[in-house]
Amino acid sequence: MSSDTAATNPTSLAPKARRTTREARAEELRNKILAAAAQVVGQHGYADASIGRITEAAGIAQGTFYLYFESRQALFDVLLPHVGAGLLAYVRKKVHGAHSFLEVEERGFRAFFEFLRTNPGFVRVLNEAEVAAPVAHAAHMKLLTEHYVQSLQRSVESGEIREFEGKELEALAYVFQSARSYLYLRYVKGSEKTKKLPDWVVETYMKLVRNGLK
CATH class of the missing domain: 1.10.10.60 (Homeodomain-like)
Incomplete structure (x- = not known):
């Protein structure tokens, strides 16, 4: 034809x-x-x-x-990475246009807690996956950490971060991610007054990041 x-x-x-x-x-x-x-x-x-x-x-x-x-487990093995990709897309949209690592970090930090407000079940999907769906948990953590390390690496290359490099960046990524988890437990999930992370907690976190990455 x-x-x-x-x-x-x-x-x-x-x-x-x-x-x-x-x-x-x-x-x-x-x-x-x-x-x-x-x-x-x-x-x-x-x-x-x-x-x-x-x-x-x-x-x-x-x-x-x-x-x-093919099974319930087969679904569980892809569930967390699927939801996690939604989190990354949400954060990426919120940090778009930021001009410095500190601005990216603050926007991303706030976006993480905003995402949890509209997706309250995410934390349980994440936390229980380590036992119920370890394949999914490992894939999610790998994706999240690689994304974070890439962001840190760009800041090293631009000269914004001068005291850390190489394998230290992965350690930093885990430190920052851990902070999010525990601050959520204390000031969001454990709070009787609000489901929104208080601004003073954001400011405290950013003070630590700003002074620690000098």
């Missing part, structure tokens, strides 16, 4: 269009199952996140679940 014929015959493009539509729908349904799983695990934990509960939350038949995941 010539290119002219193809251009004037829309049915010649139909198979590709159907495949594209089918693939898009499949991806949409898979994401729907993952979103439902995050919701159920966030509320009930991995142990009580049955396929029945997940499919009910997703609004699909249990048989449909097995078209996308």
Whole structure:
């Protein structure tokens, strides 16, 4: 068939269009199952996140679940990296346009806690994964840490960070990530008055970062 014929015959493009539509729908349904799983695990934990509960939350038949995941564990093994990618995308959007490492760090720090406010089940999905879905936990931590180290490395190359380099950057990434976790436990989850991280805590954290990275 010539290119002219193809251009004037829309049915010649139909198979590709159907495949594209089918693939898009499949991806949409898979994401729907993952979103439902995050919701159920966030509320009930991995142990009580049955396929029945997940499919009910997703609004699909249990048989449909097995078209996308061979087992509940297979779903759990990709759940945290999937939700974690959403966190990274959210933070990346918030730090876009920042002009210095300190600005990136403060924006990213605030964005992390903003994400938790709108995704309160994320912490449980993360914390229980170390036991219930170790493959997912390892993949998530690797992704998060690599992202953080890359940001630190750019700041070393620009001269903003002068006292740390090489393998020390990974250690720094874990220090900063750990701070987020424990500050969440104390000032967000453990607070009876607010679910928002107090500004003075952000300022204290940034004071430590600013003085520690001189």
